[in-house]
Amino acid sequence: MKKDDDFMPKILTFLCNWCSYAGADLAGTSRLKYPTSIIPIRVMCSSRVDPLFILKGYLNGADGVLLTGCHPGDCHYQSGNYHTRRRFAVLKKIFENLGLEHERLRLSWISASEGQKYAKITTEFTQKIKELGKNSTGTEIFL
């Protein structure tokens, strides 16, 4: 099982500019420890994330995709994250029905003050992805 311990997943993480990115920033400035597996992408709002972005990340071999945004009701653009939630739920349902590993997709709300939560979620998710192992799409030829 040594091998599994060596495996550091690549987790594509979308961070909304107003809450989650600031939350991640706080985690950093508070010197909280979280895994190096996170590949952050800052977006203005979680609703900017077309399901295609997640799909593309997944098909290009991202071991996990984490989508983060403001808590419901706190969206800088009033309702962006409510739309995000529906879209994400639909994409996850599609994954489930196609037998794809929907566990590799995760949606979390992280506010600007939740550096702790950011560290906790990224650690948890990384652990879970480690258990799932490498995403096979990264080496498929006929995608």
Added chain:
Amino acid sequence: MTKVLTINQSVEMGIREFLKFLLDKSKVKGVFTLKKLNKGGDVAYSLITRSDELKDTVPFFPLMPINAGKLLSRFTMNGATSEPVAVVLKPCELRAFIELVKLEQGFLENIMFISATCGGVYPLNMVHDGTIDKNLSQYWTAIKKEEIPPNLRPACKACTEFIPYNTDMTINLVGNKTLDSQCEIFIESKKGEELAKDKDIKKKYSEKESKKKNLDNFRGKREAEKKKIFDEITPKLTGMDGLINIFGKCIGCHGCSKVCPICYCKLCEFESSDSEYGPSHYESELRRRGAVRVPPNTLYYHLGRLSHIAISCVGCGSCEDVCPVDIPLSIIFKKIGESVQHMFEYIPGKSITEKIPLTTFKEKELTEIEK
């Protein structure tokens, strides 16, 4: 009880005569329906303005050359017609058009919708391999008996939305034993009722109140067939390997998206420069995989299309009809589509006022998704 206009002729003759009457009396200025093009038996949607051209129409011909919803969108995307037009189309085509109107790709104004309970249609390849005539004879016998005719498209066999929504007039085909002698037109909307009140119509057609046929039995048969067809595909939907096996033979013609009524984008994401790989992208792919399929993005295209349109997919089956390599697209899209539509108890095209789920939200819902 619903108001019914009765014409004492076969359904085919009756509807033709009714359309002729509408045109001749200027109740409508155009009729949009299926028409035989030539002796060869080709059938295509046509816009007819002169009543003598109606003699070649075959409004309920069991074939869908293109989803009429898509055509109506093309017809009205730059504005509603200024004159009334009667349109005869299938329930799924009407549902597709309603979705397109909600997506701001067409207008309902000035269109009189005439639809029918639909027994399903045959695959398009029957037109060119010439087997359609042979099948046609058994089609109507089966429909009268409330049975699913053999050799229909899988999407139709598995369709449980065969009763039209949002019509102005409906004709009952399924389980109708008097197809050859009587044409009953059920009035379904205010628009329809206003037309029925017209003195010319009152003079010409007898009106009565009648009950619509209960089609639960037929629905049961379709449900059973759907379950069978879904059960066949489910074991193949086993993640990446399964999907590569299903979609591996795709030739990338994108015909499925071109005929899909819901795919309305002018320039599809998957045909845009965003989806092209530049040289460095190819090189990084090669470093990682050792090889890459060219052109790339076969699965990305199909899954991406699924994620974009599943919520509005009406299961019309056009995608599968045009696929040159017989990928069972219609069943996959129907199955996935229904599963996501079910999350919001949404039936695409059922109501014009109900918003498409992805364009709206409820504050308290789906909280379990964040975990």
Added chain:
Amino acid sequence: MNNSSDSSEDKGVVIQVKNTQKETVNDFLKKAMEQGVFDAVLISMKVPAGDSFAYVLLTDKELLKDTFPLPPIMSVQGAKAISSITRRGKGNKKIAAIMRPCEIRATVELTKLGQIDLDNIVLISMDCFGVMPTPSFIKDPEKSLKKFEDAIRIEDDTVMRPVCRICDKSSMVAGDLHIGTRGVQKDAFFIVSNTKKGKDILDKLGLISNKNIDTWLAKVKENAKEKQKKRKQAHKDLQSSIKNLDKFLDTFSHCINCHNCMRACPICCCRVCYFDSDKMKHPSDDYLRIAKSKGSIRFLPDTTIFHIGRMVHMSLSCVSCGSCEDACPMSIPVAQLFSMTADETQGLFDYIAGKSLEEPLPLTTFIKEELSEVEDVHD
């Protein structure tokens, strides 16, 4: 080295076949990759389900053993694959592309149309015996593959697509290297170079073009002559079957406007086709007005203008590859019609699509003294 490209065709390299021709070609490529002559190879491969073939760009040499240099179907026209790789620029890898002559010819046309950058590509064609229609192949891939292999062995083209049966350019050398399998002993094939690039590669591999290739040339000539006769006849028959307007319209009456033919066509490279653009989308009242003037119009009314328009746009570059017909869900003989038209329009300028990179596209150039016979024709 001072030989002109013409005379270099007179001599060739003979490669001994070990086991099968396919394996030998793959070995040749592997060797070239090992020696760093190519960094990557673009070649056909069976898809995992085994029911079709797809182009794959590979750098992993081990994969070469599974490749299929001349697959039984043309699922994607090779020129489209090369365009996908180089449309955005040429990159740093030297890529060998193994394709059929018509795919290479389409590649040449696309290069002239600015859709391909050939700098780092080596085009290797092979003698082609035709391909089967994709729709019928996928009905039973295993059986079809066997049928295809049997047909090739006895050079029987009846199972091939109609346009392949009348293809007179199935050994045309338009790329850098060509693998000739016609008119040779079963245990060998020829490699001939057509360009300096091709010659350099043979040199690098230590292969010397000194073998007589007359048997190949003779067989190629014989085949071309026979096919030319068939082609003329087929085109004549087709022409008489669509002589009047009604018959012509009937040919396209199945068409459902899906535009699959256009998107499968290697030459149709516009991002947004004119016939899919807003130019073809009219206000509803315009449609109604047109309908009123005729009593009835087919909807959409664009079928005929689409097909003839496409002929106008691309027939001078049409290589008769047959992809359009393969992709047509209504089995309209599009490829046969287009190849007939292409022969006629290309004939006006003595142009053969994809024959040479240097020859400009006829519509991008002109000669002052020409075509006077089309001016002021009143009869």
